[in-house]
Amino acid sequence: MPELRKDPVVGRWVIVASERAQRPNDYKAASTAPRGGPCAFCEGREDATPGEILAVRPRGGAPNSRGWLARVVPNKFPALRIEGGLERRGQGLYDLMNGVGAHEVVIEAPQHLLSVTELPVAGLRNVLWLFRERMADLKRDSRFAYAMVFKNQGEAAGATMEHAHSQIIVTPIVPLLVEEEMRGAQRYHEFRERCLFCDIVDQEIRLQERVVLENGSFVSLEPFASRFAFETWILPRPHLGRFEDTPDDLLGELAQILRATLRRIETALSSPAYNMVLHTTPFSTPHAPWYHWHIEIIPRVTRVAGFEWGSGFYINTVPPEEAAKFLREVQES
């Protein structure tokens, strides 16, 4: 059973997933996953994954058969286990609990696509719909505090399978960074009686210095204090706290701006590796009028990522205004 361990200094919970572990010796050589399809995520290989949890099957059909457009399965090597209680306990001055949670994979296309942007907008909408439905379902389990939806695109960003996919990790604790965001947004809300993210959206759309794209309900932009070159956020223009409450008609608009934004990043930066993370109100927070869900995209363009890992301190050599201009002006190939 993996463990959740709490850093006694800053209170950060870390998954120590001993069962997934490679042996220490294995770290001498970096592992490389096999390339080229068909792979275990391709249509016709449904038996190569754990049994389907949910799928988009417009023409019906049995679970784990052909005929799906996108599909959610448990991760074969889960970082957390779905069974059991948390058993919070101490170990001297340390705190830990069982690594209980969910770890699911969203396979984004039946074909062996290397990027989700090869799908049309409707295909991306299916993926977003699966995110929403899985979150709404997992939220019913009272052990779970937060759903982290993310994508590692490319080996340099941590992907071990090249077939387009995302992941959902549901944790019994709220990640430290999300807690800090909640606290910061709450402080602003107490002071101004407005949502900080709504104010950011308003100001950015007015200024047009850091906006990459807009549509009726969304904006994609380079944040003012970007930690990374070409860090890009997508925010809903109306105030929406929880991704799982996003109405149907907005999913299509989100698919449109997400696809267009990712395509610009791919064109501008030659299909870089990137991480994409959804930030949303925790399941465990009953009422948070100050928080506003959004998506953060971090291209891995600098191999020289530096000491940021160990210090939490960032140096960004590309001003977000320049990055936004570059992305706005790039010609789609």
Place this chain on the structure above:
Amino acid sequence: MPELRKDPVVGRWVIVASERAQRPNDYKAASTAPRGGPCAFCEGREDATPGEILAVRPRGGAPNSRGWLARVVPNKFPALRIEGGLERRGQGLYDLMNGVGAHEVVIEAPQHLLSVTELPVAGLRNVLWLFRERMADLKRDSRFAYAMVFKNQGEAAGATMEHAHSQIIVTPIVPLLVEEEMRGAQRYHEFRERCLFCDIVDQEIRLQERVVLENGSFVSLEPFASRFAFETWILPRPHLGRFEDTPDDLLGELAQILRATLRRIETALSSPAYNMVLHTTPFSTPHAPWYHWHIEIIPRVTRVAGFEWGSGFYINTVPPEEAAKFLREVQES
């Protein structure tokens, strides 16, 4: 002039160093620094760096001449500028200030060494002495709040020069992670009336599960909630809040354990890239009996670093107990 910009959500300050910037187009190809010596950091090439600030010259000699063992120079491409005022200001709902601070390079050896561990203990002690002296000097400037001392070893960890060196970045703000550490340690101190780090050292030495090495005044260990495989900390056993107050006799012992710990990491993991960061009490905190300086070493052994960057949430597949055992048992080559 670079800018310091504050993230409006979590309050993190980021250096946006536009003058160091490569153009956005440059990001298509990752840059590779030339390899092999002699380089601009080698003895005899003193004119290739900005003028010396401090050096270890046991047989005397003029600054910027031969005959040094270790040497501090300004960074030729500084992330922050030493001249000018902060001029804190707003921009709508955002906060920013001038990128004022110091950015220095500590060249660790006159020869073109690729690792500081090729030096004897006395050589490492010179480097640590330079850290201490520079911090004590920079602290006198009332604009400066924090000195971040760090090493990027290897290209994958962000090093652009292969000649063994460290860096000092002095900022007019305290990095968010350091502030959080201070807050967490203060909470513990209020509750227990003891230093959290002293308690960690005591418990770890008693348990001997995560200890890598010990000497009279220091311990190196894998922290209980390690974020990264083989994350290693070095802590002084006596309570010491500020690195710049470390007495002379402890510098030698620190050099010994630091060298021995790094050599074990190099042997065990085939000379991995790593980041090393000193965590110490901010200049701007007059009295903090709860904080205890320490060094954090983060080997870059997983190419698959994943989404941690964007989420602040970590999955570590090597339990620290296993990593410590592996490092204790490794045979030095």
